[in-house]
Amino acid sequence: MSGRSRLTSRRSRLRGRWPSRRWRWATGIVGLLLAGGALWTIAPFWRIAGQFGETPARIPSRLFESPPVLETGTRIADADLVALFVARGYREAMDPGPLPVGRYRQDAQRLAVQLRPFPSPSGMTRAVELSIEVEGNRIARLDLGGQRVESVWIDPRLLATYYSPRLADVWPVRVDELPRHAIEAVLAAEDIGFFRHPGLSLNGILRALWVNFRGGRIQQGGSTLTQQLVKNLYLTADRTWARKAREAVLAVLLELRYEKRQILQAYLNEIFLGRVGPVNLVGIGSASRAYFGVPASELSLTEAATLAGLIRSPSRLSPVAHPEELRARRNEVLARMAELGWLDAEVMRGAQDAALGVREPSLDLRRARYAADAAASEARRRFGLPGLEDRGYTVISTLDFDDQIAAEKWLGWGASRVDGRSRRGTGRVEAALLSADPHDGRVLAWVGGRDYAVSQFDRIRFAKRQPGSAFKPVVLAAAFAERTATPSALLVDEPITVHQGSQEWSPNNDDLEFRGVVSVRQAIEQSLNVPTVRLALDVGLERVISWGRELGIESPMAKVPSLALGAFEVTPLELLRVFATLAAGGVASELHLVEAVLDRDGTRIVGRALAAPKRVLDAGSAFMVTSVLEGVVERGTGRGVRTEGLDDIVAGKTGTSSGGRDGWFIGYTPGRVTLSWVGYDDGREADLYGSQAALPSWARFMKARRPVGGYGLAPAPAAVTTVTIDPETGGLATSRCPQVVAEVFFVDQRPRELCPAHDARGWWSRAGRRRREPPGDGG
Numbered sequence: 001m002s003g004r005s006r007l008t009s010r011r012s013r014l015r016g017r018w019p020s021r022r023w024r025w026a027t028g029i030v031g032l033l034l035a036g037g038a039l040w041t042i043a044p045f046w047r048i049a050g051q052f053g054e055t056p057a058r059i060p061s062r063l064f065e066s067p068p069v070l071e072t073g074t075r076i077a078d079a080d081l082v083a084l085f086v087a088r089g090y091r092e093a094m095d096p097g098p099l100p101v102g103r104y105r106q107d108a109q110r111l112a113v114q115l116r117p118f119p120s121p122s123g124m125t126r127a128v129e130l131s132i133e134v135e136g137n138r139i140a141r142l143d144l145g146g147q148r149v150e151s152v153w154i155d156p157r158l159l160a161t162y163y164s165p166r167l168a169d170v171w172p173v174r175v176d177e178l179p180r181h182a183i184e185a186v187l188a189a190e191d192i193g194f195f196r197h198p199g200l201s202l203n204g205i206l207r208a209l210w211v212n213f214r215g216g217r218i219q220q221g222g223s224t225l226t227q228q229l230v231k232n233l234y235l236t237a238d239r240t241w242a243r244k245a246r247e248a249v250l251a252v253l254l255e256l257r258y259e260k261r262q263i264l265q266a267y268l269n270e271i272f273l274g275r276v277g278p279v280n281l282v283g284i285g286s287a288s289r290a291y292f293g294v295p296a297s298e299l300s301l302t303e304a305a306t307l308a309g310l311i312r313s314p315s316r317l318s319p320v321a322h323p324e325e326l327r328a329r330r331n332e333v334l335a336r337m338a339e340l341g342w343l344d345a346e347v348m349r350g351a352q353d354a355a356l357g358v359r360e361p362s363l364d365l366r367r368a369r370y371a372a373d374a375a376a377s378e379a380r381r382r383f384g385l386p387g388l389e390d391r392g393y394t395v396i397s398t399l400d401f402d403d404q405i406a407a408e409k410w411l412g413w414g415a416s417r418v419d420g421r422s423r424r425g426t427g428r429v430e431a432a433l434l435s436a437d438p439h440d441g442r443v444l445a446w447v448g449g450r451d452y453a454v455s456q457f458d459r460i461r462f463a464k465r466q467p468g469s470a471f472k473p474v475v476l477a478a479a480f481a482e483r484t485a486t487p488s489a490l491l492v493d494e495p496i497t498v499h500q501g502s503q504e505w506s507p508n509n510d511d512l513e514f515r516g517v518v519s520v521r522q523a524i525e526q527s528l529n530v531p532t533v534r535l536a537l538d539v540g541l542e543r544v545i546s547w548g549r550e551l552g553i554e555s556p557m558a559k560v561p562s563l564a565l566g567a568f569e570v571t572p573l574e575l576l577r578v579f580a581t582l583a584a585g586g587v588a589s590e591l592h593l594v595e596a597v598l599d600r601d602g603t604r605i606v607g608r609a610l611a612a613p614k615r616v617l618d619a620g621s622a623f624m625v626t627s628v629l630e631g632v633v634e635r636g637t638g639r640g641v642r643t644e645g646l647d648d649i650v651a652g653k654t655g656t657s658s659g660g661r662d663g664w665f666i667g668y669t670p671g672r673v674t675l676s677w678v679g680y681d682d683g684r685e686a687d688l689y690g691s692q693a694a695l696p697s698w699a700r701f702m703k704a705r706r707p708v709g710g711y712g713l714a715p716a717p718a719a720v721t722t723v724t725i726d727p728e729t730g731g732l733a734t735s736r737c738p739q740v741v742a743e744v745f746f747v748d749q750r751p752r753e754l755c756p757a758h759d760a761r762g763w764w765s766r767a768g769r770r771r772r773e774p775p776g777d778g779g
Helices: 005-047 078-086 179-190 202-215 223-235 241-257 260-270 282-294 303-309 323-339 346-352 369-383 401-417 468-481 520-525 529-540 539-552 562-566 572-583 619-633 690-704
Strands: 063-064 069-071 103-106 110-113 127-134 138-144 147-150 152-154 158-162 168-170 272-274 279-282 392-395 429-438 444-447 491-493 498-500 503-505 517-521 595-600 652-657 664-667 672-679 720-725 739-745
Touching: 063 369, 069 138, 078 103, 078 110, 078 127, 110 260, 138 152, 138 346, 152 739, 158 369, 168 282, 179 282, 179 303, 179 323, 202 652, 223 241, 223 260, 260 282, 272 282, 272 303, 282 303, 282 595, 303 323, 323 346, 369 392, 369 444, 369 595, 401 429, 401 444, 401 672, 401 690, 429 572, 429 690, 468 520, 468 529, 468 539, 468 562, 468 619, 468 652, 468 664, 468 690, 491 520, 491 529, 517 520, 520 529, 520 619, 529 539, 529 562, 529 664, 539 562, 539 572, 572 619, 572 652, 572 664, 572 672, 619 652, 619 664, 664 690, 672 690
Parallel strands: 063 392, 168 279
Antiparallel strands: 063 158, 069 152, 103 110, 110 127, 127 138, 138 147, 272 279, 392 595, 429 444, 429 672, 491 517, 498 503, 652 664, 664 672, 720 739
């Protein structure tokens, strides 16, 4: 065969194979497109199938107050006792028989409450009945689950929620914990055939097709409850044929993979039920708490029907904007339940006549935000948590809900009074208030500024400000601990010039006057600068700094005479630590906001233990400082506490920094220490005196949180005794002394000689005595 013939033959064979190759290529491409389409359709199912568990994958973490404790012997009126539970969403049981969870029943001397499960420092509690007997406005007996106890926790209230940027409020529910009428209401409203269909409803699809065909576009979905779940979990809300087809396929796959109960539970936890401010209410649990103030497990028939009716259109049926439309829709749901035989006709009519019963929706978005940030920081530091948003942690704080509310109220009130009133400052001042239990370091209230929405800067942790005269109790504590002075020791209040290297410094009292000779007590009560500087120099500036460190100050302190007058910067948190140590009799406890952290299953997470309380100042010195600071409130710069209506014996100290940039008042009782600060963030001079700017908020807050029996007194330690003396000489009082006072001393430092000016033996005459400077003064 010639070469030409062979070439022609080869071309003929190739032409014969080409159609088959093209067919294979076409088939392959079509196969890939079909496979890709299938993968695209069902990819979301595999992506999230492993997360389809008992609870939603993303749940915001929450901050709760410390669970309140009821104890036998506690003074409380019957009305106040009931109010404790009403404030937590408990409702009175109107029917006889066993108490449902979340209900209470009261008779003449007994209150029975069916406690709901709640988070506690030891983990989640269980539902159990609590019986409280009251006699003479005191709790006489507590029975928990039929067993007598001396004390019991009750539900802590929610203070703050840690939302992620998606701003979804989620409270997971379990189907087996919901009342039957809640499930039936949802099925009657959305999918009566849910337990019969395989994920798709043929009747619903045909009906939707007809409506959409007539309208020329997708207007109705005919979706089953499973299809709605698929859309919420996997897809967008776009009204397209492609999305509807994808939704149908995924719904069938979901039904093949999971039980009906799991699908229903996931649906109830994923449905959108409106907004409160910027936050989305996701799931029946969230909506139940926002609209009715109770867990979904405690929904009444009318409440359940209301939420079920809301599913159709949360915006158009908003209980705030359109209550009448929602009420009409609720009644439709109730009628449908009766039509299906799930509800007696008489019960239906009674429920339809009932009011909507929706409270003003609230998620407490602005409450305790500064404290929430501080608690999150502590949770990271002590418990190793990387973050709280959408992680489902429960943070049990040390905060008291009522303390926090009172702190926010009175801080705002006090700051508003100061706005624009100073001679040199104009505009809006800032403020902070912090309150704690000095014996264990538990923070009870934390407000780091006037409005978190305006400024997220937490002044309690981060503001470095001069304490001014609020530092003088540290000088006092150092003098007593070093046995340099007693409260009655006399100091010279006359001009003084102190040399520091090549520099000279001449301090003045605030009123530019001098009083000659004053006692240590008088110097502190009247917040006199010159005698305090003399006392600090006598103790030694290094020793003052050392005692400041022991009492809790971590910020730098320079060894300069102006240290005695608080001429350095400190945070409010550090300053409160100092006064807390004094209030606790010289024992320092680690200040903290977090009691415990629970994971999403309610199991306690182990974190770093708090530092053990440590004695840093002897009890006698602490007691004598407290005695002097009680005089500040009785007779000195803190007497405005009495003007504000607080009559209990309390210890406190005013503070004003140079130029009135900062106004302070820090005071305490044996069971509480509280700090109030007012100033401008830019540190401008503003004449903000502590007694005028900070004290009123402090006093109003302390009065609002005063215990039923009043604030108690600190017991005197064995090392301290009280002696009646002549305040002018410091000697033991005689019958001739025109003025006498009871003063505290260490037992081994108490006066042993009679007052020399009025001794009956005539050592000195009053007219002829000369002014003296006692050993150990700062002159």
